Amino acid sequence: MGQPIKKPAERREVPQAEYFMLATGRFGKFPRWVFVCPQCGTKQTPTDVEAAGGNPTTQAGFSCIGRFRKDVGCDWTLGGLFQIHTVTVVNDDGTKFPFFELAEAGETSDVDQAKGGAAVVP
Numbered sequence: 001m002g003q004p005i006k007k008p009a010e011r012r013e014v015p016q017a018e019y020f021m022l023a024t025g026r027f028g029k030f031p032r033w034v035f036v037c038p039q040c041g042t043k044q045t046p047t048d049v050e051a052a053g054g055n056p057t058t059q060a061g062f063s064c065i066g067r068f069r070k071d072v073g074c075d076w077t078l079g080g081l082f083q084i085h086t087v088t089v090v091n092d093d094g095t096k097f098p099f100f101e102l103a104e105a106g107e108t109s110d111v112d113q114a115k116g117g118a119a120v121v122p
């Protein structure tokens with residue numbers, strides 16, 4: 001059925017507090033968190049998303065930076081039909097949100113690196 005879509009090797013559920021603690025431990029306070037788009041692999045922060053015109057709290061880690069600026073990333077969103085994400089964050093009340101993976105400790109945004117330069121081609 002249809003064209004091939006990347007499938008996650010595994011998908012896990014992580015309590016929100018745990019995900020937030022992990023993110024803060026790696027990157028510091030929230031706007032500095034580095035997410036990885038599951039489709040194109042572009043690393044991006046809430047600050048990047050905001051600078052590009054997106055909402056840092058509701059769209060970072062959920063919609064790729066490429067939805068807000070055309071020179072980087074892709075137009076992937078976890079709100080779409082195809083589900084390729086590997087992390088689902090579970091709220092205290094049991095609500096589940098698909099989320100981008102966090103980058104590894106020490107990794108930085110690809111968008112920062114692209115500032116003033118050529119487009120990032122994943």
Ligand SMILES: [Zn+2]
Pocket residue numbers: 037038039040041042064065066073074075076
């Ligand atoms: Zn992307």
